[in-house]
Amino acid sequence: MKAVTWHGKRDVRVDQVPDPSIQEPTDVIVRVTSSGICGSDLHLYEVLGPFLEEGDILGHEPMGIVEEVGSEVTELSAGNRVVVPFNVSCGACFMCGQGLHSQCETTQVREHGTGASLFGYTKLYGQVPGGQAEFLRVPFGNTLPVKVPEGPPDDRFVYLSDVLPTAWQGVEYADVPDGGTLVVLGLGPIGDMACRIALHRGYRVIGVDLVPERLERARGRGVEVLDLGEHEKDLAEVIRGMTDGRGPDSVIEAVGMEAHGSPGAKLAQQMTGLLPDMLAEQLMQKAGIDRMHALYLAIDIVRRGGTISISGVYGGMADPLPMLTIFDKQIQLRMGQANVRRWTGEILPLLTDGDQLGTEDFATHRVPLSQAPEAYEMFQKKEDGAVKVLLQP
Numbered sequence: 201m202k203a204v205t206w207h208g209k210r211d212v213r214v215d216q217v218p219d220p221s222i223q224e225p226t227d228v229i230v231r232v233t234s235s236g237i238c239g240s241d242l243h244l245y246e247v248l249g250p251f252l253e254e255g256d257i258l259g260h261e262p263m264g265i266v267e268e269v270g271s272e273v274t275e276l277s278a279g280n281r282v283v284v285p286f287n288v289s290c291g292a293c294f295m296c297g298q299g300l301h302s303q304c305e306t307t308q309v310r311e312h313g314t315g316a317s318l319f320g321y322t323k324l325y326g327q328v329p330g331g332q333a334e335f336l337r338v339p340f341g342n343t344l345p346v347k348v349p350e351g352p353p354d355d356r357f358v359y360l361s362d363v364l365p366t367a368w369q370g371v372e373y374a375d376v377p378d379g380g381t382l383v384v385l386g387l388g389p390i391g392d393m394a395c396r397i398a399l400h401r402g403y404r405v406i407g408v409d410l411v412p413e414r415l416e417r418a419r420g421r422g423v424e425v426l427d428l429g430e431h432e433k434d435l436a437e438v439i440r441g442m443t444d445g446r447g448p449d450s451v452i453e454a455v456g457m458e459a460h461g462s463p464g465a466k467l468a469q470q471m472t473g474l475l476p477d478m479l480a481e482q483l484m485q486k487a488g489i490d491r492m493h494a495l496y497l498a499i500d501i502v503r504r505g506g507t508i509s510i511s512g513v514y515g516g517m518a519d520p521l522p523m524l525t526i527f528d529k530q531i532q533l534r535m536g537q538a539n540v541r542r543w544t545g546e547i548l549p550l551l552t553d554g555d556q557l558g559t560e561d562f563a564t565h566r567v568p569l570s571q572a573p574e575a576y577e578m579f580q581k582k583e584d585g586a587v588k589v590l591l592q593p
């Protein structure tokens with residue numbers, strides 16, 4: 201089959217690789233019909249190279265049609281339409297029982313001390329072959345895939361794999377009081393969808409980014425937007441001015457470790473690019489490098505006693521945090537990889553009872569799998585208005 205594979209920094213290719221096959225009696229094989237490229241894939245494309253091996257298959261936002269099922273799969277059969285969550289979670293362990301599917305104890309990568317395995321996401325997360333491919337082997341066929349109805353186009357459901365539950369959890373964790381105000385930093389797919397969900401729940405939403413078409417898109421749906429480019433110095437002040445001088449009840453950080461405004465990240469990438477892999481790996485894991493501009497902004501912006509919900513992905517151990525401010529302002533901090541399977545049941549009605557979150561217009565680009573290299577480049581450089589790209593094998 202054809203699959204998108206990693207070959208080095210900013211080097212992904214479409215290779216011919218062996219088809220996946222059933223390995224456990226509860227496996228299913230899915231023929232992928234749509235597969236998203238995620239902001240998280242851009243970290244693989246740019247800074248997380250030390251954790252990948254040449255030929256690793258990327259992608260963690262797939263949906264498609266069940267092609268084959270293992271002998272113990274009773275809940276699905278060939279021909280069913282399914283979305284595959286990005287966490288590989290068993291659905292039966294203690295953590296899955298708590299709704300903490302991103303911490304699944306059956307698939308935790310103990311060797312690296314990390315949580316649940318993820319499709320297409322580095323050795324730190326189990327080096328599981330990903331879903332930007334023609335076919336995907338999916339374990340836990342009775343509990344992991346989300347069955348979706350026939351009828352509406354893939355766009356309606358494909359975001360159940362990641363964008364929707366990530367944004368949903370971001371809003372849940374933000375703990376906005378009824379009628380309260382939420383600031384969303386970053387209007388990529390995750391921030392944009394978080395805004396939609398927050399508006400749907402009746403909150404006042406202020407969105408921040410620096411890409412004109414992303415700001416415009418959010419404004420079009422009723423978000424009050426601020427351009428970071430125009431407010432590099434006074435963003436927090438301006439937002440306090442819009443919120444009774446106090447700041448918003450909650451902030452979602454939907455940017456992550458490659459924020460605009462953190463020159464340290466660039467330096468780290470250049471440095472790790474020059475080092476042998478072992479050393480580079482250690483540097484990315486341990487070195488304290490200032491790549492947290494968006495998080496610092498969130499700490500500054502949120503009102504006293506408010507909540508910061510971090511959806512953006514972070515790495516590193518020694519990044520300095522302004523503990524005095526966090527403690528003094530009594531800020532509640534919540535974060536983590538989305539627990540996809542925890543939220544899919546709650547979200548599904550917003551997709552089947554009409555298209556309440558505007559998923560059908562959410563993708564800006566749909567391209568064949570063979571054009572993945574160009575699509576990655578376009579998405580990373582934010583060219584041609586790219587906000588969300590779907591690959592269609």
Ligand SMILES: NC(=O)c1ccc[n+]([C@@H]2O[C@H](COP(=O)([O-])OP(=O)(O)OC[C@H]3O[C@@H](n4cnc5c(N)ncnc54)[C@H](O)[C@@H]3O)[C@@H](O)[C@H]2O)c1
Nearest residue numbers: 239240366386388389390455456459460511512513537538
């Ligand atoms: N927690 C999870 O389970 C989960 C799931 C998916 C994605 N993510 C992470 O969420 C983040 C966003 O993902 P995405 O797909 O929307 O990616 P993206 O890269 O398209 O979006 C990031 C946006 O932030 C903007 N930005 C950069 N610096 C900023 C700053 N200082 N202030 C405000 N905005 C700034 C960029 O212009 C961009 O529009 C990434 O870090 C991704 O890895 C986490």
Ligand SMILES: [Zn+2]
Nearest residue numbers: 238240261362
């Ligand atoms: Zn993703």
Ligand SMILES: [Zn+2]
Nearest residue numbers: 290293296304
């Ligand atoms: Zn589990």
